[in-house]
Amino acid sequence: MSTITALPAPLLKQQQVQAHYGVSDWTVNQWVRKGCPVVRLPNGHRRFDLAEVKAWMAEQSATGREQRRRQSEHALSQRSA
Structure with missing residues (x-):
């Protein structure tokens, strides 16, 4: 008897990621630069x-x-001062 294991999801091309999120190639490139x-x-x-x-x-x-x-809290503290 064999065990069925889940196969990893297929890897997507950049164009497929763009289509999934509805963004441009520039946006995906920026995401990659950000990690x-x-x-x-x-x-x-x-x-x-x-x-x-x-x-x-x-x-x-x-x-x-x-x-x-944090930015909001900082702005509020500046107004209170």
């Missing part, structure tokens, strides 16, 4: 694991919310 996980193939092409990209996006969103909260 978005990417797999480099031996031929130099990039591929994206959508689950990893989604996790990175969630992390970025949480970080952004925290930064906005």
